Amino acid sequence: MAPDREPPRALPVLGEPPRALPVLGEPPRALPVLGEPPRALPVLRETSGVCPLDCPDACSWTVTVRDGVAVDLRGRRDHPFTHGTLCVKVNQYLEHTAAPDRLRHPLRRAGPKGSGRFERIGWDQALDEIAERLDGIRGTWGGEAIWPYWGTGSLGHLQGMRGPAGARLWNVLGASEHQMSICSVAGTEGVRLATGTKQGIDPESLAHARLILLWGVNTLTTGHHLWRFVRRAQNDGAHVVAIDPVRSRTARQADEHCAPIPGTDGALALGLLHVVVALGLEDRDYLDRHTLGWSEFRRRVLEFPPARAARITGVPERQIVELGERLARTRPTAIRAGMGMQRHAGGGAALRLLACLVGVTGDWQHLGGGLSYSTGGSFGGDLAALRRDGLRPAPVRSLAMSRLAEGLLELDDPPVKALFVYGANPVASTPNQHGVRRGLAREDLFTVVMDQFPTDTVDYADIVLPATVQTEHMDLHTGYGHLYLGWNEPAVPPAGECLAPTEIFRRLARRMGLTEPSLYDSDEELARQLLSSDDPSLAGITLERLRAEGWVRLDHAPDEALFKDGFPTPSGRLEFVSDAAEAAGLDRVAGYTPAREVADPGLARTHPFVLVSAASHYFLNTIFANRPALAKRAGPPTVAVHPEDAARHGLVDGLEARVSNDRGAFRALVTVTDAVRPGVAATTKGHWSKLTGGPGVNATVPERDTDLGQGPVYHDNRVSIEAADTVREEGLGRT
Numbered sequence: 001m002a003p004d005r006e007p008p009r010a011l012p013v014l015g016e017p018p019r020a021l022p023v024l025g026e027p028p029r030a031l032p033v034l035g036e037p038p039r040a041l042p043v044l045r046e047t048s049g050v051c052p053l054d055c056p057d058a059c060s061w062t063v064t065v066r067d068g069v070a071v072d073l074r075g076r077r078d079h080p081f082t083h084g085t086l087c088v089k090v091n092q093y094l095e096h097t098a099a100p101d102r103l104r105h106p107l108r109r110a111g112p113k114g115s116g117r118f119e120r121i122g123w124d125q126a127l128d129e130i131a132e133r134l135d136g137i138r139g140t141w142g143g144e145a146i147w148p149y150w151g152t153g154s155l156g157h158l159q160g161m162r163g164p165a166g167a168r169l170w171n172v173l174g175a176s177e178h179q180m181s182i183c184s185v186a187g188t189e190g191v192r193l194a195t196g197t198k199q200g201i202d203p204e205s206l207a208h209a210r211l212i213l214l215w216g217v218n219t220l221t222t223g224h225h226l227w228r229f230v231r232r233a234q235n236d237g238a239h240v241v242a243i244d245p246v247r248s249r250t251a252r253q254a255d256e257h258c259a260p261i262p263g264t265d266g267a268l269a270l271g272l273l274h275v276v277v278a279l280g281l282e283d284r285d286y287l288d289r290h291t292l293g294w295s296e297f298r299r300r301v302l303e304f305p306p307a308r309a310a311r312i313t314g315v316p317e318r319q320i321v322e323l324g325e326r327l328a329r330t331r332p333t334a335i336r337a338g339m340g341m342q343r344h345a346g347g348g349a350a351l352r353l354l355a356c357l358v359g360v361t362g363d364w365q366h367l368g369g370g371l372s373y374s375t376g377g378s379f380g381g382d383l384a385a386l387r388r389d390g391l392r393p394a395p396v397r398s399l400a401m402s403r404l405a406e407g408l409l410e411l412d413d414p415p416v417k418a419l420f421v422y423g424a425n426p427v428a429s430t431p432n433q434h435g436v437r438r439g440l441a442r443e444d445l446f447t448v449v450m451d452q453f454p455t456d457t458v459d460y461a462d463i464v465l466p467a468t469v470q471t472e473h474m475d476l477h478t479g480y481g482h483l484y485l486g487w488n489e490p491a492v493p494p495a496g497e498c499l500a501p502t503e504i505f506r507r508l509a510r511r512m513g514l515t516e517p518s519l520y521d522s523d524e525e526l527a528r529q530l531l532s533s534d535d536p537s538l539a540g541i542t543l544e545r546l547r548a549e550g551w552v553r554l555d556h557a558p559d560e561a562l563f564k565d566g567f568p569t570p571s572g573r574l575e576f577v578s579d580a581a582e583a584a585g586l587d588r589v590a591g592y593t594p595a596r597e598v599a600d601p602g603l604a605r606t607h608p609f610v611l612v613s614a615a616s617h618y619f620l621n622t623i624f625a626n627r628p629a630l631a632k633r634a635g636p637p638t639v640a641v642h643p644e645d646a647a648r649h650g651l652v653d654g655l656e657a658r659v660s661n662d663r664g665a666f667r668a669l670v671t672v673t674d675a676v677r678p679g680v681a682a683t684t685k686g687h688w689s690k691l692t693g694g695p696g697v698n699a700t701v702p703e704r705d706t707d708l709g710q711g712p713v714y715h716d717n718r719v720s721i722e723a724a725d726t727v728r729e730e731g732l733g734r735t
């Protein structure tokens with residue numbers, strides 16, 4: 001039963017008239033009052049916006065503008081989820097937008113590919129050249145020879161990858177379809193197999209949980225606003241467990257830390273369920289009414305007694321038994337699963353199991369119970385109307401973002417002849433860094449990069465296009481860790497000659513002489529089309545309301561369990577067994593799929609460390625790695641190893657090490673700490689090679705797929721670590 005508890009205080013009551021919030025232009029009422037302006041100065045103006053970065057929280061913020069210059073940016077205190085606090089990174093957003101290294105003009109390559117040498121050109125020249133090259137390539141090789149490669153730089157529905165910006169143009173040109181597979185896809189597909197949707201529980205409902213499992217997620221670094229709700233539950237007596245091979249910032253604040261070997265989460269989940277079933281505490285009524293295939297799944301669970309689960313996961317048997325008993329007896333139990341745990345060969349299967357786990361305990365029916373992986377599926381906007389895939393002249397092939405090197409080096413029929421990169425920094429972010437560089441260095445490849453800063457990837461561009469930042473363009477956002485829509489009103493004019501991505505695509509279409517009218521829809525028209533949907537989540541939400549209020553909660557009842565009455569699967573039940581899973585090449589019955597390199601004993605002898613490279617506290621993917629203040633706090637790349645491993649391999653604190661495997665090597669300073677479990681080494685993503693002076697972690701990461709959705713396997717990566725004193729060709733930058 002859900003405990004009787006006050007609803008989270010800050011939740012908006014739906015149906016109420018719009019809060020007393022500003023019509024734009026007027027200073028919003030709930031916003032910080034800035035000391036009275038001296039009389040002679042022009043009045044400050046405030047606009048409401050949203051953080052565009054790839055983080056679950058999508059903070060609402062207010063920008064204060066004086067004389068056309070943004071002078072202050074702070075979180076909106078009235079936002080029920082993000083509540084006015086930003087993060088260590090975004091507190092520097094205005095400095096970032098005004099930084100001297102910001103790209104302000106179009107550029108043309110003036111040196112070899114990769115050299116980063118450019119000359120300034122005008123927009124006319126840039127667009128003429130791009131239009132001519134794309135036309136030529138289409139004429140000779142067909143539209144599919146163009147790969148529009150977008151990333152997660154902005155999560156906006158208009159300017160960013162959610163739309164994505166440019167989709168209609170690529171469709172009209174018949175370009176290859178880009179699969180945004182770099183991040184969460186394996187988990188999403190895994191959850192969907194069990195529940196029929198990627199819509200998880202409202203993260204705010206965690207405040208009602210009595211047991212919270214933070215599973216493969218570093219909440220305090222990667223989306224810290226959830227912590228308020230975790231804390232609220234903790235204050236009411238909830239037990240919080242972090243399940244992570246590393247004692248992360250989050251694990252240090254939890255009541256308990258459980259440290260499995262990476263990629264063994266499925267076996268841990270089955271071991272915990274074994275304890276539940278052995279106690280006879282599965283929710284039989286719920287299993288009867290709302291699940292499919294319990295008897296088969298039960299047999300699977302019984303294959304994993306705690307002793308076996310302990311052998312596979314490296315978690316002490318006693319901890320599995322105790323946590324299993326706690327799970328068996330605590331309602332509601334909520335799992336907050338992160339993306340870190342699905343970057344293995346068995347990542348999709350693991351998330352599928354977590355969705356099943358909270359079915360065995362019946363937690364899906366309680367407010368405060370169930371699984372939260374992403375709220376992405378909660379927004380019912382008309383995404384298809386934005387993209388308009390119907391504009392394609394013919395069906396096109398689909399290319400996975402995580403396999404860029406292969407795409408550039410091996411694809412045929414047609415080969416990729418034009419690459420248009422935006423909102424992405426694949427040289428730093430994508431697996432197989434050396435392969436990506438080789439691909440981008442191809443002389444016959446025409447590469448356009450649209451970005452805000454001169455990244456490692458920009459260095460390979462034939463033409464560089466300068467993009468606006470969030471304070472300079474219009475956008476509409478949904479978070480993937482909460483249920484609020486946010487409106488981002490432009491606050492200031494673009495820097496230099498920067499243009500919004502949508503505007504760049506409109507101008508390029510014009511330059512190519514394209515007549516399809518929808519290519520020229522304005523940003524506001526696009527926003528309207530997105531919101532014109534009959535989906536119940538958008539009931540009562542208009543552009544006018546969103547614009548006036550700055551944020552609006554999607555119409556999901558805050559006090560109801562998500563799946564108390566069934567699931568949107570073919571059977572209408574939570575599917576422990578699934579034909580769709582079988583068709584996707586997985587076991588029909590939910591189960592444990594081992595990671596590949598982690599579980600390879602031969603490889604373990606030559607490459608004794610499993611390398612985990614999760615989020616840095618100071619960067620957002622590769623964004624901000626060029627911000628001196630943040631780079632200083634992050635320090636140079638490090639690799640953390642357990643004291644026993646350090647002793648065995650002759651590694652000491654502060655040693656400059658070479659971390660390597662057959663694919664590549666990077667340099668990092670050793671940190672010896674028991675925060676990582678034996679056999680694991682931990683570093684972080686995000687550094688730029690041109691700033692550290694050598695390859696990054698992704699030089700070691702394989703270009704191999706997860707079990708579902710062609711996701712990357714960043715943490716299913718074995719390496720060896722040794723002193724770097726002799727090898728000179730790869731530097732270690734000291735930022």
Ligand SMILES: Nc1nc2c(c(=O)[nH]1)N[C@H]1C(S)=C(S)[C@@H](COP(=O)(O)OP(=O)(O)OC[C@H]3O[C@@H](n4cnc5c(=O)[nH]c(N)nc54)[C@H](O)[C@@H]3O)O[C@H]1N2
Binds near residue numbers: 217221248612614
């Ligand atoms: N500060 C900051 N915030 C970010 C980002 C950033 O770069 N910096 N990135 C953003 C993006 S793009 C994303 S997708 C999210 C990701 O944020 P999260 O979902 O938190 O994912 P990660 O940071 O990749 O990994 C989280 C934890 O998973 C652990 N882990 C790795 N492998 C395993 C495993 O096999 N099992 C288990 N149980 N744990 C494992 C790691 O040690 C790490 O502590 O964060 C977003 N927020």
Ligand SMILES: Nc1nc2c(c(=O)[nH]1)N[C@H]1C(S)=C(S)[C@@H](COP(=O)(O)OP(=O)(O)OC[C@H]3O[C@@H](n4cnc5c(=O)[nH]c(N)nc54)[C@H](O)[C@@H]3O)O[C@H]1N2
Binds near residue numbers: 154339622685701
């Ligand atoms: N080793 C390792 N690698 C990883 C991960 C990991 O865990 N380990 N995590 C992966 C994950 S979760 C993700 S999501 C990917 C992210 O990989 P990418 O999607 O490539 O993201 P970033 O590297 O941050 O590059 C985003 C770029 O977009 C630019 N940008 C920002 N806003 C805009 C805009 O409005 N317009 C344009 N044109 N550009 C803009 C930024 O300046 C930046 O250069 O990285 C992955 N890489």
Ligand SMILES: [Mo]
Binds near residue numbers: 054152182183184339
């Ligand atoms: Mo991500």
